[in-house]
Amino acid sequence: MCRLWWSLWLITLSHPFNIALSKLEQIPTPPLPILPLPTFSQLKWQQREVIMFLHFGVNTFTDSEWGTGHENPAVFNPVGLNADQWVTTAAEAGISLMILTAKHHDGFCLWPSKYTDHSVVRSPWKNGHGDVVQELVNAAKNRGIDVGLYLSPWDRHDPRYGHDLSYNEYYLAQLQELLNNYGSIREIWFDGAKGANAPNMSYYFTDWFSMVKELQSSINIFSDAGPDVRWVGNEKGFAGSTCWSTVNRTSLSIGNASIVEYLNTGDPNGRDWLPAECDVSIRNGWFWHRSESPKKLSQLLEIYYNSVGRNCLLLFNVPPNSTGLISEVDVHRLKEFRSAINTIFSNNLAQKCSIKASSQKGGKEAGFGPENVLDSDHLWTYWTPREDDEGYHWIEFRSIDKGLRFNVIRIQEAIGLGQRIKRHVIYVDGKRIAEGTTVGYKRLHRLEKGVVDAQIVRIIIKESRGVPLISSIGLHFDPFWHPNGQLSS
Numbered sequence: 356m357c358r359l360w361w362s363l364w365l366i367t368l369s370h371p372f373n374i375a376l377s378k379l380e381q382i383p384t385p386p387l388p389i390l391p392l393p394t395f396s397q398l399k400w401q402q403r404e405v406i407m408f409l410h411f412g413v414n415t416f417t418d419s420e421w422g423t424g425h426e427n428p429a430v431f432n433p434v435g436l437n438a439d440q441w442v443t444t445a446a447e448a449g450i451s452l453m454i455l456t457a458k459h460h461d462g463f464c465l466w467p468s469k470y471t472d473h474s475v476v477r478s479p480w481k482n483g484h485g486d487v488v489q490e491l492v493n494a495a496k497n498r499g500i501d502v503g504l505y506l507s508p509w510d511r512h513d514p515r516y517g518h519d520l521s522y523n524e525y526y527l528a529q530l531q532e533l534l535n536n537y538g539s540i541r542e543i544w545f546d547g548a549k550g551a552n553a554p555n556m557s558y559y560f561t562d563w564f565s566m567v568k569e570l571q572s573s574i575n576i577f578s579d580a581g582p583d584v585r586w587v588g589n590e591k592g593f594a595g596s597t598c599w600s601t602v603n604r605t606s607l608s609i610g611n612a613s614i615v616e617y618l619n620t621g622d623p624n625g626r627d628w629l630p631a632e633c634d635v636s637i638r639n640g641w642f643w644h645r646s647e648s649p650k651k652l653s654q655l656l657e658i659y660y661n662s663v664g665r666n667c668l669l670l671f672n673v674p675p676n677s678t679g680l681i682s683e684v685d686v687h688r689l690k691e692f693r694s695a696i697n698t699i700f701s702n703n704l705a706q707k708c709s710i711k712a713s714s715q716k717g718g719k720e721a722g723f724g725p726e727n728v729l730d731s732d733h734l735w736t737y738w739t740p741r742e743d744d745e746g747y748h749w750i751e752f753r754s755i756d757k758g759l760r761f762n763v764i765r766i767q768e769a770i771g772l773g774q775r776i777k778r779h780v781i782y783v784d785g786k787r788i789a790e791g792t793t794v795g796y797k798r799l800h801r802l803e804k805g806v807v808d809a810q811i812v813r814i815i816i817k818e819s820r821g822v823p824l825i826s827s828i829g830l831h832f833d834p835f836w837h838p839n840g841q842l843s844s
């Protein structure tokens with residue numbers, strides 16, 4: 356009985372249902388993602404490309420990098436502090452997130468924590484009524500810039516350090532202050548830095564991370580081991596020339612020197628989406644020192660190509676000076692840096708080319724054609740070949756008139772559906788000019804040979820996890836790039 360009703364129901368419905376299905380099949384759908392995928396917040400983070408770190412505290416006044424914890428709070432007196440100037444500097448450098456050292460290893464707190472008096476409260480600055488975290492948050496809000504915080508786990512001042520329970524309670528209490536009272540915080544930074552003679556203690560990272568996620572929904576947690584953003588394994592600002600956003604979190608631990616190589620390159624078989632951040636200072640030190648000056652523009656560009664150009668974020672430290680301002684030389688260098696990047700990337704010679712590809716998913720009208728690599732969407736429109744296409748997948752640019760003169764090739768994957776490309780090669784007029792492994796959100800090839808003049812550029816994907824999805828390609832001219840000291844005309 357039951358079975359009969361069931362068959363009748365099927366017969367009645369099968370006909371119209373089939374028609375609806377076949378119509379649907381004609382609308383080409385995006386390919387399945389290849390896991391793991393970024394979270395919403397990780398994807399937003401990736402698109403920032405460059406973020407700013409501000410190392411500021413008692414060390415700014417004592418000419419040191421690692422304070423002892425015995426500093427007199429009276430040394431902290433940035434009489435001209437103006438967070439608007441910091442934020443303007445960042446905004447003009449195209450930076451949308453600024454991370455402040457709310458507390459460094461010396462334990463001095465830049466906000467009036469109620470759990471310690473080793474803070475701005477006992478400093479002469481604003482007669483003890485100042486709050487640097489609040490000043491940054493207010494200034495950033497006015498310019499639509501996001502804020503992140505660093506709260507050093509290692510604390511050389513607080514007597515609870517070395518006592519697991521009481522120090523972890525203290526640390527969690529401060530996390531609650533910072534994440535409850537200052538609005539939306541987009542990144543929190545934990546590191547494993549610790550002096551050789553520091554007392555032995557364990558940090559309750561699991562408790563810390565849970566608390567952070569509870570208090571801030573769109574935050575990314577940075578540490579050697581994530582859970583959202585991983586360290587790149589060095590402080591030079593250089594990612595591995597192979598750099599996967601994927602890694603196995605279970606193979607990572609915080610403050611473990613034997614994993615730096617793994618952090619630098621990631622893992623093509625990694626189960627977790629955990630992209631890398633490259634922290635480096637615009638100067639030699641992290642804190643401001645009168646004797647130091649910013650790195651040269653060519654060094655900053657080298658860092659950019661080796662971090663952003665290798666699928667990573669550049670966390671650029673720009674330390675305010677003892678007046679409480681970012682020094683004019685640093686402001687100037689940052690402006691030069693941004694203006695150089697704009698000069699290089701605002702003109703895409705590929706726009707003046709005809710484009711061809713080995714194949715495209717779903718045919719001409721399907722929306723997955725090679726022309727997608729030239730639109731302004733760098734995530735959700737892309738060229739993808741047919742899945743059953745045999746041989747290597749390739750995309751080719753052919754100059755429409757005069758020829759192409761460039762020295763930088765930019766490739767971007769639609770990482771919203773997973774990082775895929777494992778190996779790619781670039782040919783110019785039939786000659787191999789560059790090759791690489793991973794691409795990810797952005798891969799920049801700055802040509803070692805210098806400028807090339809060409810008619811045809813072909814990018815071949817030699818190996819990938821599933822079909823490649825390429826969201827953007829650029830052929831650019833970098834007038835600041837002079838390999839082997841050679842001057843380009």
Ligand SMILES: *[C@@H]1O[C@H](CO)[C@@H](O)[C@H](O)[C@H]1NC(C)=O
Binds near residue numbers: 555556
């Ligand atoms: C630190 O603590 C761990 C775990 O309790 C122990 O194995 C190690 O020997 C200690 N190290 C020092 C320097 O006390």
Ligand SMILES: *[C@@H]1O[C@H](CO)[C@@H](O)[C@H](O)[C@H]1NC(C)=O
Binds near residue numbers: 606607608611613
């Ligand atoms: C450091 O990492 C290595 C490699 O993953 C691992 O074997 C070792 O147990 C880790 N050490 C600590 C202290 O976590």
Ligand SMILES: *[C@@H]1O[C@H](CO)[C@@H](O)[C@H](O)[C@H]1NC(C)=O
Binds near residue numbers: 603622624625
């Ligand atoms: C990471 O995990 C995957 C899946 O379990 C495994 O195939 C791969 O070998 C792991 N990578 C490392 C370095 O252990």
Ligand SMILES: *[C@@H]1O[C@H](CO)[C@@H](O)[C@H](O)[C@H]1NC(C)=O
Binds near residue numbers: 676678679682683684
């Ligand atoms: C800090 O930078 C500002 C802006 O360039 C400058 O006016 C001030 O003199 C600097 N302070 C110190 C101590 O160098």
